[in-house]
Amino acid sequence: DADVTQTPRNRITKTGKRIMLECSQTKGHDRMYWYRQDPGLGLRLIYYSFDVKDINKGEISDGYSVSRQAQAKFSLSLESAIPNQTALYFCATSGSGIGYEQFFGPGTRLTVL
Amino acid sequence: RKEVEQDPGPFNVPEGATVAFNCTYSNSASQSFFWYRQDCRKEPKLLMSVYSSGNEDGRFTAQLNRASQYISLLIRDSKLSDSATYLCVVNIGYGGTSYGKLTFGQGTILTVHP
Numbered sequence: 001d002a003d004v005t006q007t008p009r010n011r012i013t014k015t016g017k018r019i020m021l022e023c024s025q026t027k028g029h030d031r032m033y034w035y036r037q038d039p040g041l042g043l044r045l046i047y048y049s050f051d052v053k054d055i056n057k058g059e060i061s062d063g064y065s066v067s068r069q070a071q072a073k074f075s076l077s078l079e080s081a082i083p084n085q086t087a088l089y090f091c092a093t094s095g096s097g098i099g100y101e102q103f104f105g106p107g108t109r110l111t112v113l
Numbered sequence: 114r115k116e117v118e119q120d121p122g123p124f125n126v127p128e129g130a131t132v133a134f135n136c137t138y139s140n141s142a143s144q145s146f147f148w149y150r151q152d153c154r155k156e157p158k159l160l161m162s163v164y165s166s167g168n169e170d171g172r173f174t175a176q177l178n179r180a181s182q183y184i185s186l187l188i189r190d191s192k193l194s195d196s197a198t199y200l201c202v203v204n205i206g207y208g209g210t211s212y213g214k215l216t217f218g219q220g221t222i223l224t225v226h227p
Contacts, residue, residue, distance in 0.1 A: 041219060042218060043217040045215075045216075088154075101147075106155070107155075
């Protein structure tokens, strides 16, 4: 089984709808991250959490919110989806420390019409 | 200026060729450096960490030049399976909320052809 899972894998929604992307990990890591990837822009950090009680904004948090329900679960919500939030979304986890590798989930492809 | 900059390519090389990718970073406080590989429509995966002394893993060699704030990746004897996007990744890693965050370059596309 995959160590980092994301649901759904693909989602098409309409402008104004609220949607939630979910991430679960079995690696026992404290740190979890949400990124979006757009062609030509690379991966950009939306939110990150270093433990269950810690939530931090990344570089592009506007229009998004997150919830860290447990060490293993980190969900991303779009309260009112808009077309420019169409992107590939990745969840990642890492251990503590500077050089710890980040492990990514398989991604969620979101299309907002 | 972007925090991490890469030549986006694409690089098209024949099998067996040697290819080099370069990356520059803007924050001199950066602590850790990595190359990730991303296949089309897949998640990024760590290829190798980059150490100050330079390091090698099989056909792959990574170099770091802190004075010039420059990272490189050399691939020797390219294989068809090396075709992917290569992401230069930097971790600032000093105190506060920057600790543990990675900054990704936009990636360099490599295509190895027969």
